Structures are given as C-alpha cells and as structure tokens.
C-alpha cells in the first residue's frame with residue numbers, strides 16, 4: 001500500500017516537474033491551500049478569506065502522529081499551490097511526502113515561527129522538540145504570521161487583504177490568550193495539575209502555569225506501560241487530584257486504566273471531560289474552530305479541577 005501510494009505521488013509529481021509553480025495548479029484563478037491539521041486549516045482559512053480555498057487533510061478525531069497520506073490526499077496535495085504543516089516532527093509519517101512536494105510548490109512548516117528558546121525539549125524525546133505548539137495561544141499567533149507570509153508569497157496581489165485579516169485574527173488570539181489566563185486564575189494554584197492520555201499539553205502548562213502529566217509520551221506512537229499507570233496513580237493519590245482527562249484523538253482506554261487503578265487503591269478520580277488535543281471538534285460544533293477548541297479545553301479543565309466563581313462553560317461562541 002505504502003509503495004503504491006509513493007508510486008502514485010511520484011507519478012503525480014513527475015507530471016508537474018518542469019511546470020513553473022504558478023502554472024502547476026488549475027488555472028481557475030483560485031489559490032489552493034492544503035493544511036495538514038484542522039488547527040492550521042482553520043486559522044489559514046480565516047486569513048485567506050475569499051481569496052483562497054483551504055482544505056485540511058486531517059479531520060476531527062484524527063491522530064496526526066500516526067497519520068499517513070491516503071490515496072485521495074495525493075490529488076489534493078498535487079493541485080495545491082501552498083501546503084502548510086505543523087512541523088517539529090508532528091506529522092511524522094508525512095515527512096517523505098512533504099519533502100517531495102517542497103521542490104514543486106510553497107511548502108511551509110508553521111512551527112518554524114517558534115523561536116528556538118521557546119521550543120520544549122521533553123525528557124526522553126531523543127532531541128526532538130515537542131510539536132504541540134497550538135496550546136500556547138501566543139505561539140499559535142506566531143504560527144498564524146507564518147501562514148499569512150506563505151499566502152502573501154503565493155499570491156502577492158492580495159497581500160494587503162491577507163495582512164489585514166492576519167491582524168484581525170491576531171487580535172482575536174490576544175483576547176483568547178487573556179481569556180485562558182483569567183480562567184486559570186479560578187483554579188487554586190495547588191490544583192493546577194493536568195493529567196491526560198498523552199503529553200500534548202506541555203506548551204499549555206508552560207504558558208499558563210500548569211503541571212502537565214501525560215500517560216503516553218509526546219507522540220502517541222509509544223505505548224503506555226503498567227509502570228506509567230502506577231506512577232500516575234501515585235501522583236493522583238499524593239496530590240489529591242480530583243480529575244483526569246480523556247482526549248478526542250487518543251483512545252479512552254489508556255486514561256480509563258488510570259481511573260480503574262486509582263479506584264483499586266480506594267481513590268475516586270473523575271473523568272473531567274474530553275479535551276481536544278491533536279484535532280478539533282466536528283465542523284459547526286463549538287470546538288470546531290481553533291478558538292472554540294481552546295475555550296472548550298480551558299472551560300472543561302477549570303470546571304473539573306474546582307474552578308471557583310461563575311462557570312462560563314458553553315459560551316464558546
């Protein structure tokens with residue numbers, strides 16, 4: 001299957017070889033942008049407005065660490081003018097495809113916008129940075145700048161529109177960042193511990209002052225072991241943590257195993273709700289946009305960890 005796909009892609013690319021980049025896509029005047037994740041696609045579409053058509057390859061519930069190019073992706077990628085991906089090794093299994101496309105069109109890793117001194121290097125990641133930058137809204141603001149720059153490069157005639165919409169998006173992200181900070185303040189400092197299925201939330205923790213513990217490593221490609229479960233339960237017992245969280249793109253069984261192991265030791269730990277980690281919610285639902293996803297997550301976390309004051313859950317619109 002993999003060989004067939006690579007073959008198809010190579011055929012597609014060899015057909016386009018020699019074409020100037022401007023001529024490679026359909027000549028209907030529509031700028032075509034392909035994003036890997038929904039979080040990139042959503043922000044890119046906001047910046048693109050009516051001047052470009054943005055398609056995201058990975059829908060709700062899809063795990064980008066494990067995602068491989070499907071046959072139907074080949075067409076989408078081939079006809080694109082611009083390909084935007086997260087990088088920092090998030091799309092580990094698309095690396096070859098992206099590399100091949102890079103010689104033929106504008107291919108941009110939006111994660112390149114994150115300065116080296118703000119990249120997190122988790123222990124045991126063998127020198128690979130943590131790719132989950134979208135959980136620090138300030139960093140995603142930088143990534144949005146990278147998306148806009150790619151659109152301007154591909155379509156300079158609309159540069160002014162792209163820059164104007166980028167400014168609007170960045171203002172909204174500034175507001176979102178302030179909202180997250182205000183919500184975090186409602187959780188007592190000693191309760192600011194986030195336990196999830198995999199290590200997606202380290203940037204969230206670094207930006208907003210949470211201790212973050214994942215059952216699996218930074219990539220879902222690694223399996224959780226029984227020792228990991230025991231260590232997590234020790235932490236839950238010692239710190240009296242009221243809730244753990246499941247993730248939309250990671251199987252529930254991992255975090256449920258933690259809940260069961262805690263119950264076996266007489267400790268009741270709640271499932272605090274579902275967080276959107278590596279994929280957004282369904283289109284049209286409150287978590288179906290990047291802003292809505294971040295709001296859903298912080299509202300869910302604050303409600304489950306004993307946030308004080310009037311709950312604002314459900315006002316993600």
Ligand SMILES: [Zn+2]
Pocket residue numbers: 065132198199200218219220277278
């Ligand atoms: Zn992840």
